Structure formats: C-alpha cells, structure tokens
Amino acid sequence: MKEYLHQYKFLKDIVLAEVFAPVLREELRSQKAVIVPIPMNENKLKERTFPQVDRLLDAASLPYVYYLGKNEVRLGGKSKADRIASEDVFWWNGKPVPEKVLLFDDLYTTGSTMRMAAKALKAEGVKEITILALIRA
Numbered sequence: 001m002k003e004y005l006h007q008y009k010f011l012k013d014i015v016l017a018e019v020f021a022p023v024l025r026e027e028l029r030s031q032k033a034v035i036v037p038i039p040m041n042e043n044k045l046k047e048r049t050f051p052q053v054d055r056l057l058d059a060a061s062l063p064y065v066y067y068l069g070k071n072e073v074r075l076g077g078k079s080k081a082d083r084i085a086s087e088d089v090f091w092w093n094g095k096p097v098p099e100k101v102l103l104f105d106d107l108y109t110t111g112s113t114m115r116m117a118a119k120a121l122k123a124e125g126v127k128e129i130t131i132l133a134l135i136r137a
Contacts, residue, residue, distance in 0.1 A: 001135050009052050017059035024060035033100035035064040041072045090120040099127045108133035
C-alpha cells in the first residue's frame, strides 16, 4: 500500500484510482450520509496537480460534496500532540450542511485530520459523522 500510495500521489499515476473503485463503490453505495472528501489546500493541489481523494471517489462513481476548505497548515511530520493543538486547519465554505456526513480521505495516520474536519462540521450543525479512509498507516 505504501508503494501504491507513493505512485498514485507523488508520481501522479492517476489511473491507479481505478484499482479500488469496485471496493469503494461496494462499501459506500448504500451510504445514507453525504460523502465529504477531506480537501487539499490550494498550494498542495498545485503541487500534486490533482485532488487524489476526489479521483478515488470519481473512479468509483460516487457523489460527494465539499463543505470544508483547508488552510495551508502542514500536519505531516508533526507529533500527535502538535497536530491536535493545530487550530483553524479547516474552514466551512458556507453551504448548508446535512445532518449525516461520511468524511473520506486516502490516508488515516493519527486521526487528527479527521477529528479537525469533524469538529469544523459539527460546529456548523452536522449531527452524525462517520469516517472512512482507503489506508490506515
């Protein structure tokens, strides 16, 4: 999985999004919550050239909605305590939020990203949040 993720994200082998499409489609097709991908900040998107989480969902033909934006705060390389202490990583984009959300990301390391995104959504009225990541490190 480490090699897959490296080739997909950093070598920009976007075709690899198709590899997990059937599994994601099966796992999420009966989902009652709105799928919300973890967003990339604009600088990271320019660097990577494509939103890898979106392409995974697109390959699986799954609908999703963005309710969050992401500030340029680097979490990689920080300790779990430093990640938890980070503030204002995500901001709500103003769209009316649903009651149920499934947060989706490609990689779950410490859970800090998911917790911060969930906190931002809960502050705007989301009642129930579940999470799913393609890879758990």
